[in-house]
Amino acid sequence: MIKQAFSPLPVDEWPDRDQSLWDEAKQSAGPFDDDDGFAANWRPPTIKGCERGYGVWLGWLATNGQLNPDLHPCDRITKDRISAFVLEYGVGRAELTVAATIRNLAYVLRACAPPHGVEWLTKLAHRMMNRAKPSRPKLPRMARVTDVDLLAEQLMSAGLQQMRKGQRSGAVAYRDGLMIGLLINRPMRLRNLASLRIGHSFIIDDFGMRMIFTPEETKKGVPLDWSVPERLEPAVLTYLEEVRPALLKEGIDDEGWFWVGRRGRRMPDTDISIRVTKTTRKHLGRDLSPHLFRDCVVTEIALERPEWIGLSKNLLGHKLLASSQKYYNQATSFTAFARHGDVIREFRGK
Structure with a gap:
């Protein structure tokens, strides 16, 4: 099915209450105050992603005549609305794209109503992220x-x-x-x-x-x-x-x-x-997309020089080695296919 266009609502077009809460969440405290906003230390890419995801949600509400500007952001969330949004937004989109949008929506709500926001939505977002499958196998x-x-x-x-x-x-x-x-x-x-x-x-x-x-x-x-x-x-x-x-x-x-x-x-x-x-x-x-080069490099290390896998953290610019370990999955698949090929060649040789 063909996906529908979902244009995110720009931050300066969010309801005034939403803008105010989000600005407050991003504010850093003064030098004599430890009370930073919930999102004060979030990195710019995280902020940008959250604003886009939340903007997509607001845009969908506005399109469907459900954007009440006087409500608190958390009060617009219901399970029925989220289900309807996911059902419509998910048409033609990768599972990971949909999951990331729900996660970004949940994170904005946590920042606007710290520390939990809409707790069931946050749990749902994490569950969706963990279960999402790539749209195309690597x-x-x-x-x-x-x-x-x-x-x-x-x-x-x-x-x-x-x-x-x-x-x-x-x-x-x-x-x-x-x-x-x-x-x-x-x-x-x-x-x-x-x-x-x-x-x-x-x-x-x-x-x-x-x-x-x-x-x-x-x-x-x-x-x-x-x-x-x-x-x-x-x-x-x-x-x-x-x-x-x-x-x-x-x-x-x-x-x-x-x-x-x-x-x-x-x-x-x-x-x-x-x-x-x-x-x-x-x-x-x-x-071979640019991002896939990273998979190729670390998978090759895992296959050919597994004792060097610790280098993958620096190669990919990760803070933790655990962030790079997932690339072992590709190496494991390569090994499995190679062994499968050996079995076939052995069988055909008999």
């Missing part, structure tokens, strides 16, 4: 690290040859190859990849080429200071000195964004994701 889309790394080299080599012949399309191929090469060697999140900016988050100094992100710029609140692999440094220099200038266009101010699109402007994260996915589909036969 395993069939994953690829070996060596194959991805080789593809990156081939794209850059072919792109450079095209550029030498005066073909501007070669710059695009080279750029895409470098994206893939950086992702498979430094599996950063898409948001950080897209925000690379020369002289800011991308720096060349006495320590080499580095990609630096503050805690506020990372999902887990962990500062990242990643060096570009030494063997990729010549490729990056070629990109900065030859390829990127070929992508820029006259009349457009160069603001230093690392990734430049065909029109000479900064590439948004959505464009980067589309380019990476289309390129890996074309050459590897796999829809």
Whole structure:
């Protein structure tokens, strides 16, 4: 079934009471007061996600003529309404998307009516998150690290040859190859990849080429200071000195964004994701999204060097190793399929 559009209600269009409670929840106490708002220490991505989820809920209420602006946010919650919302919002959407929206709604209510908000809704949200299944299985889309790394080299080599012949399309191929090469060697999140900016988050100094992100710029609140692999440094220099200038266009101010699109402007994260996915589909036969690179890297470690699995925490920018352990699931699946193949080969050999 085709999903219906659900436009989130912007914060400045929320009912006055909702805005007031939410602003209060985000307020930090003064230096002599320990009474912070419930959401005062939430990270910006968490705040943004919660505002979107709650905005979707308010928008649905408004569309259905059920948004009473005078009610407290918690008083609009009933099990019947939540059931109707989930039923309608869930059409055509992944279980995880629906669960995350309910969780964000529950968290806003907790912040507006601390510490519990609507307790049964919070429990429901956590249960939905735990039971949600990915819309697309990861395993069939994953690829070996060596194959991805080789593809990156081939794209850059072919792109450079095209550029030498005066073909501007070669710059695009080279750029895409470098994206893939950086992702498979430094599996950063898409948001950080897209925000690379020369002289800011991308720096060349006495320590080499580095990609630096503050805690506020990372999902887990962990500062990242990643060096570009030494063997990729010549490729990056070629990109900065030859390829990127070929992508820029006259009349457009160069603001230093690392990734430049065909029109000479900064590439948004959505464009980067589309380019990476289309390129890996074309050459590897796999829809390898930028986020899936992280699964590939840690799964390969678990398969080939399980004694190094402790490195996965730093590779992925997690605070805890437990956050990375879930990738063992993919490695376990790979092992199971390999053993299954051995049994089949043994059977056919008899």
